[in-house]
Amino acid sequence: MSADLATTFCGIDLAHPVVNGSGTFDAIAAERAFGDSLAPGFPFSAFVSKTITLSPRAGNPSPRLWETPAGMINSIGLPNKGMAGFLEHDLPRLAELGVPLIVSVMGTSHEDFAQLVAGVASREEIAALELNISCPNVHSGLIVAEQPAETESLLNVLRPLTDKPMIVKLTPNVADPASIAAAAERGGADAVSLINTLKAVAIDPQTLRPWLGAERGGLSGPAVRAVAIEQVRSVSGIVGIPVVGMGGVGSGADALEFIAAGATLVGVGTESFRDPAAGNRVRRELAEGLERLGFKTVGDARGSALGAPDIHNPAVSGSLTAPPS
């Protein structure tokens, strides 16, 4: 018998732990491409929307993509219809997917975020919200996700606005993601998700100028996986709330690494670009991998890489001289 993948996340019962990373799967566009074959094979147990903002955004000038070894850099710039356009046009169609919806929102001030959270949370079709905080606060000029105090104060404003689960998306572009995760938890976040993309630049080999239209972008794919595993493990060791782990997941074995590092859900992102149904393969391989290792449920494997003393970390061992193993 195959291992049981059923997972409860922030009180939401899910058939399995594989979801999409925000902005890596557009279920409405996919329906145009794949028609009726999409719904029966829908690869995710919950669907995370592309980030929406209060006002519509066109996105960044092209080029927006660059292939790297085992990955890619993107600088898309959050094109979206704005909250009103999303709620009117996209939400009714996404609600027909038959899986819980998680809507990702991003604002550049507490007021923006508050309007977004209030507007999105008022819709019963939406099960949870993800807060994309990898953006500057226009008042302080600081990237919210890079500052524990900014993160906590934003959550303090948003927490009273809804009882729906709020997931904070963490950036990997900080020295200590766990300190940001802890701040999110103190502010009342129900979960954290990580990693977002790593800051990256591609140089055009012909002009020796930045290739991307917006100059800087974010790296994703297997190239970032080891970084993501480390960060998910660090965060899982600090917070008591569930963690959504992602970063270069392309197989069930990769997903199992994230679960061992403490993740409750695993996000598939860039791999869906290579195979739109990659999430189905990841889920199948995950069940097989758990069974092979003797786990009856996915929960039994969760966090198995946590807990042991980390002798290389001076903060844990108190020593700067621990030899490498």
Added chain:
Amino acid sequence: MKDGALGALGERVQAPFGRRSCRVTGNSAHGGYRIFSLVDETGPAPAPGQFYMLSAATRWEESGGRPFLPRAFSVARSEPSKRGVRLDFLAEPVGPGTSRLSSLAEGEEAWINGPLGRPFSMPREISEEAAGAILVGGGIGIAPMAILRRGLTTRGIPTRVLLGFRDEPHSGGVDELFGCEEVRLASEDGHAGHRGYVTDLLAVMLSGDDSATAVVYACGPPGMLEAVRLMCAENDVGCELAMESPMACGFGACFGCAVPLADGGYMRLCVDGPVVRGDEIETAAVSGAGHR
């Protein structure tokens, strides 16, 4: 009207969800290009102008972790085969992905996702007065013109074909894909046909009396496409262009293939194109293929 191995003109054919493995049944050299063939045993036949995302099932990522992403290829030819639909693709090895695909050997497996995107329209959908079509292909861009010509001819629509090349190596595939059909050629080095640009030939044709009842279809480098677009606009002739833009997914997920729209904002070329009307876009001279 379908002819077995070709979707109807103007009707988007939807792909089965998920990539699937296909056997490589041929790969031959044509000048500096290759034509490789895959047999799709389970998918539907594509409509002219649609594309597939392709990658090799083995030895992908073999060169320092690249290629990583699949590559978008328009179909050059779609033929019935005993085991399904045979898809022919015209390729030039210019980067790690196109080089690996160009090296596919008979018997190997390749991953495909498709057919994808918006196909060419019927001439009457572009212009009510349309009585015939002018096809303009440049370099590797002759590929979708070949399958389009077949679709138009099947419908009995009079079609004239203009093809242009930089030089002889970049004229690969003309004989194979267009055979003895009447095509007018232009080459920048003068090795075949008119010495100069294919748009020189188009200019002559658009100055003729019957241009009022023609529509233009084009595929080629961004500079050529923009020249065609502007010439058609000046002459009030409807046109459709098959474009290319750096693309990671091919089904609307990555938002990478943005092309600026005439009335502001961007379209995603993979789901709103790759075939676009000339007047829909701000310019066809967009940054080209990127990571081919």
